[in-house]
Amino acid sequence: MVFGPLSVSLAPYIQSSKTLSKWVTPVANWYANASRYRQYGFKYDDLVMEETPSVQRALDRLTLRETYDRAYRLKRASQASVLHKPLEKDQWTKSEEDVRYLTPHISNVVAEDAERQKWDTILVKKN
Amino acid sequence: MFTAARVSAARTAAGKRSFATAVTEAANGVKVAAVEKASSAPTASLTVLVKAGSRFESKEGVANALKNFAFKSTAKRTALGTVRESDLYGGVLSSSLGREHLALSAEFLKGDEAYFLDVLASFITSAKFTRHEFSEYVAPVIESDTAAAAASPAIQAIELAHNIAFRQGLGASLYPPSHPNFGLSDIQDYAHSVFTQGNIAVIGTGIEQAKLAELVSKAFAQASSAAGPTSPASKYFGGENRVAGNGPQTAFIGFGTTGAPSAEAAALAAYLSPAPSVKWSQGVSPIAAALPQGSSVQSVYLPYSDASLVGVLVQGHSAAAVKEAGKVVVDAVKKAAAGASAEEVATAVAKAKFAAASAADARAGIVDAIGAKIFSGSDASIASALAAFDAVDASAFSKAASSLIASKPTYVAVGDLGALPYADELGL
Numbered sequence: 001m002v003f004g005p006l007s008v009s010l011a012p013y014i015q016s017s018k019t020l021s022k023w024v025t026p027v028a029n030w031y032a033n034a035s036r037y038r039q040y041g042f043k044y045d046d047l048v049m050e051e052t053p054s055v056q057r058a059l060d061r062l063t064l065r066e067t068y069d070r071a072y073r074l075k076r077a078s079q080a081s082v083l084h085k086p087l088e089k090d091q092w093t094k095s096e097e098d099v100r101y102l103t104p105h106i107s108n109v110v111a112e113d114a115e116r117q118k119w120d121t122i123l124v125k126k127n
Numbered sequence: 128m129f130t131a132a133r134v135s136a137a138r139t140a141a142g143k144r145s146f147a148t149a150v151t152e153a154a155n156g157v158k159v160a161a162v163e164k165a166s167s168a169p170t171a172s173l174t175v176l177v178k179a180g181s182r183f184e185s186k187e188g189v190a191n192a193l194k195n196f197a198f199k200s201t202a203k204r205t206a207l208g209t210v211r212e213s214d215l216y217g218g219v220l221s222s223s224l225g226r227e228h229l230a231l232s233a234e235f236l237k238g239d240e241a242y243f244l245d246v247l248a249s250f251i252t253s254a255k256f257t258r259h260e261f262s263e264y265v266a267p268v269i270e271s272d273t274a275a276a277a278a279s280p281a282i283q284a285i286e287l288a289h290n291i292a293f294r295q296g297l298g299a300s301l302y303p304p305s306h307p308n309f310g311l312s313d314i315q316d317y318a319h320s321v322f323t324q325g326n327i328a329v330i331g332t333g334i335e336q337a338k339l340a341e342l343v344s345k346a347f348a349q350a351s352s353a354a355g356p357t358s359p360a361s362k363y364f365g366g367e368n369r370v371a372g373n374g375p376q377t378a379f380i381g382f383g384t385t386g387a388p389s390a391e392a393a394a395l396a397a398y399l400s401p402a403p404s405v406k407w408s409q410g411v412s413p414i415a416a417a418l419p420q421g422s423s424v425q426s427v428y429l430p431y432s433d434a435s436l437v438g439v440l441v442q443g444h445s446a447a448a449v450k451e452a453g454k455v456v457v458d459a460v461k462k463a464a465a466g467a468s469a470e471e472v473a474t475a476v477a478k479a480k481f482a483a484a485s486a487a488d489a490r491a492g493i494v495d496a497i498g499a500k501i502f503s504g505s506d507a508s509i510a511s512a513l514a515a516f517d518a519v520d521a522s523a524f525s526k527a528a529s530s531l532i533a534s535k536p537t538y539v540a541v542g543d544l545g546a547l548p549y550a551d552e553l554g555l
Contacts, residue, residue: 061259105259112205119211 006107029095038093039086040077045102046070054113058105066101150507151336153344156352158328158501161336162493162509171333172234172490175247176498179229179321181299182358188269188303189317190224195268196314197222197231198246199260202253206260209246218243223491226289226297227431228498229321234490240334241342248346251322256315269303276302280377280541281440283370285427288436291366292383292537296358297431319351326355328501330494361385361434365535367550376449376542380456380555381427381438382531388430390479390515391527392437396428397482398463398475398524399439399456411474413459414439421445422452432499437531446546453553461554464529472521480516484509 014020032038037047048055062070080087150160164171184190198220199206213220218235220243231250233243276282282302290298303309324347331339363383384392401415401424409415414424422443429436439456443449467475486492487509500507538550 063258112207115205115207119207122211124215 006103006110032095032098036086038095038098040080041073041087041091041093042077043073043093043098043101045100046073046077048102048106054109055102055106057109058102061105061108062102150501150504151340153340153347155344155347155350156324157343157347157350159336159340159343160328160330160497160501160507161334161339162330162332162497164333168333169237170234171237171240171331172232173240173243173247173334174230174232174330174490174494175251176328176330176494176501177229177231177251177321178227178326178355178502179317180225180227181301182226182296183321183356184299185317185320185356186309186313187299188307189309189313190229190299191272191301191303192265192269192307192309192314193318193321194222194224194229195265195272196254196256196261196318197250199250199264200255200257201249202255203245203249206264212242213246216242220246224301225495226299226301228494230494230498232490232494237333240331240339244329244342244346248350251327251347252349254318256311256318258311261311261314269307273302273305273307276300277305278374280372280374281425281442283372284377284379284440284539284541285429287368287370287539287541288379288381288438288537291368291539292363292381292436293361293434294364297361297434320353320356323351323353323355325352328498330497330501332490332493361431363434363534365537367538369540369544369547369549371544372541374542375442375444376446376547377540378441378449378453378547379427379438379537379539380441380453380460380550380553381436381537382460382534383434383436383537384531384534385434387433388435389527390476390519391524392430392435392531393428393479393483394472394475394516394519394524395463395528395531396426396437397479398467398471399424399459400426400478402426404478413462413471414455417455419443419448419451419455422448424452424456432503436537438537446543446548449542450548450552453548457554460528460532464525464532466525467521467528469521472519472524475524476516476519480513483516484513487512 014024032044037044050056050059059067076087076091086092150158153159179190179193181190198209201209204212209220213233216235216239218233218239221232223230223232231247233247235243276286286300286302290300292298327347327350329339329343363385365383398412399414401410401412401418403410403415418424422441425440425442427436427438427440441449441452441456443452483496487496493509496509496512497507536550536555538553538555540547540549
């Protein structure tokens with residue numbers, strides 16, 4: 001994937017450095033808040049495009065609780081969209097709640113597909 | 128007679144050569160047994176035996192779930208990787224569950240033992256137990272195990288018989304209930320408690336003892352060294368149970384004892400077996416001639432480390448046939464206790480000895496024969512198990528049979544409850 005949450009990311013490098021993360025975290029939070037999805041009660045992983053086989057499989061791996069909460073957030077945000085205004089401020093997603101609950105599952109599925117591809121095309125050499 | 132003695136002597140000499148088993152303990156406490164095979168045999172096998180059978184399980188059905196989790200993702204390779212890589216080596220992986228042991232096995236060409244031991248050991252030391260593998264792969268297999276057991280009256284009868292014969296411990300079923308009460312975390316906890324170094328034995332065939340011991344001490348170095356779960360010593364109770372069921376009308380008539388399994392009990396099972404030695408002919412057992420049309424009788428001999436269950440499974444299309452066959456069986460058991468003729472006992476002993484020896488030719492039979500002995504530290508060679516049959520004579524046989532039927536019988540009927548006989552109607 002070239003774009004989206006599974007694309008090349010500098011985040012691990014920045015998080016590993018104390019100085020860098022100290023400078024970049026406030027900017028990152030400002031950017032996330034400015035994109036306003038948190039004002040509609042979403043988490044970042046709710047925005048991942050789900051119309052692909054990999055993400056569908058990843059969605060199946062959520063716990064029942066996570067699936068329910070995700071559906072609730074989508075419904076609540078749709079209602080807010082109908083009303084043409086964000087949610088009440090106490091319902092906004094806080095930055096500590098905005099965790100990546102789906103991305104690890106997607107990367108597992110992608111890794112499994114890649115492994116299957118590897119075994120399907122492996123060249124066996126006898127020594 | 129002279130010829131027979133000569134043949135028997137030749138057989139004993141041959142037996143000594145190929146059934147030697149040396150049991151040692153690797154540096155980390157894992158027991159290692161290399162069973163000698165003819166050196167020309169092209170295949171080898173490895174079985175990792177864990178004291179994790181249903182008698183040790185913490186919740187009903189967890190042992191079965193752990194069996195079905197075998198060969199899924201570990202820290203070293205994924206489930207897919209295990210399958211594909213083993214395909215490339217040309218080996219066969221399998222897992223099976225008994226009441227006492229969980230067996231993880233690999234059969235492969237000689238020379239690939241390092242890879243296959245790594246596959247088996249990585250499940251013991253680093254299985255991941257992921258939630259999605261449980262729901263996608265393991266749970267459906269657990270469900271089908273339960274369904275298969277529920278669809279077979281014979282399995283149902285044997286499971287119920289264990290339950291009323293031994294109640295706890297060996298009484299626990301090999302199959303989970305239809306609505307299991309465990310989750311992934313229970314399976315993980317059970318695996319954590321049973322996968323400990325003192326709880327594991329590795330049995331190899333076609334591999335040298337020294338080489339196997341060296342591989343094992345490396346492979347299981349990371350396994351936990353805590354003590355495994357224990358199960359109280361078995362007690363025999365006996366009793367009667369009846370359940371409604373579909374399929375052939377089935378009755379199980381059995382007798383149990385505690386203590387190490389004896390050759391006499393195996394001989395009694397062989398004595399009761401109506402199976403002929405030549406296909407399509409009538410057997411010579413006292414039961415075979417008297418069995419009514421439309422009924423079948425199978426003898427059952429189930430030895431465990433501290434108890435055994437001997438009996439017969441009677442099946443028939445109609446409950447009347449089962450009743451008649453059941454009476455024949457009970458008469459035969461009483462006759463054995465009263466004193467069977469020397470010829471009949473000799474035939475039964477030869478049959479039982481052959482069955483034991485022939486089972487020990489294959490990997491699964493070897494594991495059944497010596498598994499419990501490896502853990503108890505007694506003589507684990509197959510030759511000694513076979514030698515025990517030579518000591519069985521008519522008086523020892525009758526004594527064992529009469530002490531067996533002196534205990535309360537275990538009787539289970541599965542099928543048409545209105546028509547199937549009660550234990551007292553069969554003369555038990």
